[in-house]
Structures are given as C-alpha cells and as structure tokens.
Amino acid sequence: MRNYTVCIIAVLGMALNLTLSFSAAHAQAGPAPVLDFDALKTDQKGGDKAWRNAGTAGGEVERTGNPKLEEGFIEIPAIRFKQDTKWYTAEKSGSTFSNAAPGGDVPIVNLEDFTMGLLLRINGGLIREEHHLVGLQANPREQVQNVRIWLDQNGGGFQNVSIAQGAIGARADLRVGQTQMSFDQGKWHWVHLVFRSGDSLTCYINGEKVSESRTTVKWNKKHHMNLHAIFSHSRPEAHRTCNCSISVYRVYDQALSDAEIEQDVHGSFAVDPSGKLATTWGKLKRGI
Secondary structure, eight states: OHHHHHHHHHHHHHHHHHHHHHHHHHHHOSOOOSEEEETTTTTOOTTOSEEEOOSTTOOEEEEESOOEEEEEEEEEGGGTEEEEEEEEEOOSTTOEEEOSSSOTTOOOBOOSSEEEEEEEEEOSSOSSSSOEEEEEEESSTTTSOEEEEEEOTTSSBEEEEEEEEGGGTEEEEEEHHHHOOBOOTTSEEEEEEEEETTTEEEEEETTEEEEEEEOOOOOOTTSOEEEEEESSSOSTTTTSBOSEEEEEEEEESSOOOHHHHHHHHHSTTSSOTTOHHHHHHHHHHHHO
C-alpha cells in the first residue's frame, strides 16, 4: 500500500511540474507591457499609498482618496475565465490613482501605436459626473498627446474613447455607435483597444473583435507620456470618478495582433504568484 501511495505522489508531482512549466512558458510568451497595473502581480495591500507598475516602464502611481482593495474570484463564464485575484473599487468621487505632475517615481512611456487592456467591472451609473475610466497624457495636460475613456452615464459600457494629438490640433472622439463597446454592468469583462497611429482603433470585448474605426490622428513617440489616472482621466478631474472595479490595466507600446489579444486575456493568470499551487500540492500530499 505504501509503495502504491508513493507512486501516486510521484505521478501527481510530475504532472504538477509539467503544468507549472507549461504555464510559465505560456505566461511569458508575447510582448511585454510598458504599463502593467495588476493588483495581484504587485501584491497590493490595503494600506498601500500607490499602485505599483509591473510593466517595463517601472514606477508607480499615487493613490488619491480611498479606492477599496478587494479579493476574491473573478469569473467570465462566456470565455471560461475564472481566477482568484485582487482588484480595486472606486466607491466615492475622488477615489483614484493619479499624479498631478511629472517627476518622482511616475512611469514615463513613449507611444505611437499602442494597445490598452483592462479587466474591469462597471458597478452602476454615475457617482457624481462624467464617469471617466482612465487617462494617459503628456504634459501639459490635454495640450500635447492623450487618450481618455468615458463610461456611459448609466453604466452600460464605453460612451467615448478620445485620442488626441493636441500638438497638431487633431482629436478623434469615437462614440459607442462606432466602437460597439457596450456591455453589462455588474459583470467582469476584458476590454482591449488597439490604436494604429494615423489609421484605426480596433476594439475587443473578452478577446473578440467588435469594431474597427478609421482615424487620421497620429501620435509621436517623442512625447513623454507621464500623466496617469486610473478611475478618472486626470488628477485635476479626480471628482469625475467612474463607478467601477479594475483588476488589471495594461498598456503596450505596439499594436497587438488578434492572437496576442487572446494571449493577454487567457495567459494573464497562468502562473499564480501567491504560491497557492504549492499550497494545494502540500494539502494533497497530506491527504494521501
């Protein structure tokens, strides 16, 4: 009986090692984001004064107000996505992560084409006014180069995606009729925006392409984009906080392909950094 038990443990151990090896390779495949605000990956704690960036640009963005850190399971049944993870929720106006000026440990990114991905849940309609989701801008604000997202005032998806090259007076406001970024509140979704400078904005929900809109707006990598906002579009307008939860917010300095979007959705949590697989294996051995 003892030999039989040892054999079972050995086989399960080999299977676990193969799974971990495959998962690690799977998670590391593809381009690396310059911004990667992932509450689980950076092991955010309730008292943290900033959200740390796990992307290649490094740095962090300061907390303003009191975004609430939560933990539990995120499920998207339509794509068989389920993960025990962490996220932040904005419950009051002014609860954001943002910086008022460049400098310090704020990430700096230089973008022409880009991809933006978020794992989010809209929790309801307006908290106060306008309902901004995120903003990424060069300094001075709204005058050089920026992208901003507004949510629908009733909480039904994106109302507007605004991409601007203020230095040359070009701006595209892509409304929901163009982007088709409508989705249910109270449910988690993966959303991605792929911007090809001077050409198009392509939108995805849960890894599925839902629209492609033409745009003549061009970005330039020479601009240092160093003004960040999560749950709003800027520090001065932090009162326009979105009624939502965000677990992951990423930006890539290139236009990802359909396959790379799929990888970003399904490969994001292939390896659990909290060590829960090891814990499960320990319990399994003790149970046998």
